[in-house]
Amino acid sequence: MSKTQVVTLRVPLDLKKRLESEAQLQGVSMNNLANYLLTTQISQLEALSTIEARMANKSFAELKSKVNGMLDTVEESDNVPSWDSLH
Template sequence: MSESCLIKTQVVTLRVPNELKSRSEQQAKVQGVSLNNLANYLLTTQLSQLETFAGIEQRLRTKNLGDLKQKIASLLDKVPHNPNVPEWDRL
């Protein structure tokens, strides 16, 4: 394997409650991965979600709420009426 294919890593020590560690170890075992792989996956997905939300919030700050509501209403007006929609799925 070439050196350019290797991902550089750092060791990070985290202090977590015993219960969280135990739950994480159990879930890693269920998933068939190491605790390290599970922790990397969870951190990566959660950080991605936080970054996405921050980006959306930043974009929304530059928008006018009235204009956004009007655009949404316009889009909803284009949705065909379906009388067979279950009650739980109605707006």
């Protein structure tokens, strides 16, 4: 188990009530729910930052060309449902 540290966080009363309510519905402590929510959100932000950094020096034409190259490797099939068709 990793070490923990107490952090005092000021949140609007309405947000605290929502967190308490959802924690109760989920059957977990408010602390566990807050940790879960913070962890998932920071992970998403980190992933987006990584993607943005990797794309920062790419042109739209270059990205489009790479995507088209990947799509060209996919075999065509007559059994593709209309909702999954690119046409």
